[in-house]
Amino acid sequence: MLKIIVTGGAGFIGSHLARRLLENHEVYIIDCLHPYYSPHRKRIHLDWIKTIGDFHFYNQDLRDREGTIQLIKEISPEVVIHLAALPGVAYSINQPLEYVDYDIKATINVLEGAGQSGARQVIFASSSSVYGNQKGPFHEDMACGKVISPYAAAKYAAESYCHVYEQLYGFQMNIVRFFTVYGPWGRPDMAIGLFIKSLLNGEEIHIFGSGSTRDYTYIDDIVEGIYLTMIKSTGSDTFNIGSGRPIKMEQLLSELKIHFPAMVVKREGPRLGDVDQTWADISKAVHQLGFKPKIAFSLGLKETVKWAREYEKFL
Numbered sequence: 001m002l003k004i005i006v007t008g009g010a011g012f013i014g015s016h017l018a019r020r021l022l023e024n025h026e027v028y029i030i031d032c033l034h035p036y037y038s039p040h041r042k043r044i045h046l047d048w049i050k051t052i053g054d055f056h057f058y059n060q061d062l063r064d065r066e067g068t069i070q071l072i073k074e075i076s077p078e079v080v081i082h083l084a085a086l087p088g089v090a091y092s093i094n095q096p097l098e099y100v101d102y103d104i105k106a107t108i109n110v111l112e113g114a115g116q117s118g119a120r121q122v123i124f125a126s127s128s129s130v131y132g133n134q135k136g137p138f139h140e141d142m143a144c145g146k147v148i149s150p151y152a153a154a155k156y157a158a159e160s161y162c163h164v165y166e167q168l169y170g171f172q173m174n175i176v177r178f179f180t181v182y183g184p185w186g187r188p189d190m191a192i193g194l195f196i197k198s199l200l201n202g203e204e205i206h207i208f209g210s211g212s213t214r215d216y217t218y219i220d221d222i223v224e225g226i227y228l229t230m231i232k233s234t235g236s237d238t239f240n241i242g243s244g245r246p247i248k249m250e251q252l253l254s255e256l257k258i259h260f261p262a263m264v265v266k267r268e269g270p271r272l273g274d275v276d277q278t279w280a281d282i283s284k285a286v287h288q289l290g291f292k293p294k295i296a297f298s299l300g301l302k303e304t305v306k307w308a309r310e311y312e313k314f315l
């Protein structure tokens with residue numbers, strides 16, 4: 001049984017991950033319930049985790065350097081999985097400096113705390129956005145800092161600090177780059193969550209730009225990718241965790257129409273900061289970790305719609 005810190009454990013990915021880890025590990029969640037989206041919803045996530053088992057929860061803002069380092073030292077974990085961040089490409093265009101604080105400075109504090117506490121492994125949640133506006137499939141070596149949003153720039157910078165602290169403290173450093181994650185309890189600011197909510201309310205949905213493609217990855221596959229990284233990766237390395245199967249906007253719309261036949265789509269111009277395409281080359285994770293995404297997009301979407309019909313009205 002490992003002692004594992006999950007920062008951002010009250011969030012979308014963190015709550016699913018915590019439930020998986022609780023099956024055979026001791027879980028310490030650090031999360032400040034940031035109001036980027038409803039803190040009420042994050043408290044519901046915490047209650048949902050509790051249905052699996054007990055865990056430790058600390059309402060700590062990771063921007064507070066001394067508090068963060070002290071807390072991590074007190075917990076003294078074997079593994080730190082750092083998911084906490086301010087997400088969202090669109091918001092980062094308007095508030096770029098917040099991403100320096102939440103996604104870079106807070107990460108430095110966590111890395112320092114992990115180092116001082118003697119943790120043996122740190123896993124950092126990065127993003128497909130670090131590949132910028134290239135043509136896929138994206139191999140891990142293709143990230144070169146040429147990104148198109150402050151969010152992506154912050155993630156790329158945070159990755160650099162991960163390499164620095166790996167050298168300073170000698171812990172095993174794994175960077176996992178997630179590709180557009182969706183599923184039950186999905187983040188309410190992301191396309192699939194927004195679309196389903198509007199459709200449940202009988203409202204039209206708004207599409208930005210045309211012909212964009214996303215490597216939508218079901219939450220269970222992301223959790224499995226993180227778990228495999230924790231137990232199978234033997235050294236410090238970076239892995240794409242995605243489905244490896246890009247979905248065109250038109251395909252997403254036709255899948256949604258199956259569930260919402262009366263769907264009305266309003267098309268708008270492209271949004272600044274959004275890349276045209278994401279597409280993960282997952283061969284490295286497949287060969288080195290035994291990672292194998294299991295959930296087909298149509299099934300994942302069906303599960304997400306089913307969840308939303310049941311829960312969205314309470315959130």
Ligand SMILES: NC(=O)c1ccc[n+]([C@@H]2O[C@H](COP(=O)([O-])OP(=O)(O)OC[C@H]3O[C@@H](n4cnc5c(N)ncnc54)[C@H](O)[C@@H]3O)[C@@H](O)[C@H]2O)c1
Pocket residue numbers: 007008009010011012013014030031032033034035036042060061062063082083084085086087088102106125126127128177178179180181182187
């Ligand atoms: N969801 C995706 O599609 C996706 C894709 C690529 C990368 N990621 C990354 O995965 C991670 C988790 O994403 P998510 O979708 O679950 O987001 P989320 O917003 O649901 O979860 C992030 C959590 O971090 C917490 N947090 C933020 N700043 C904090 C701070 N300073 N101190 C303490 N807690 C703080 C928030 O309260 C929130 O609960 C993030 O690093 C995100 O950038 C997500």
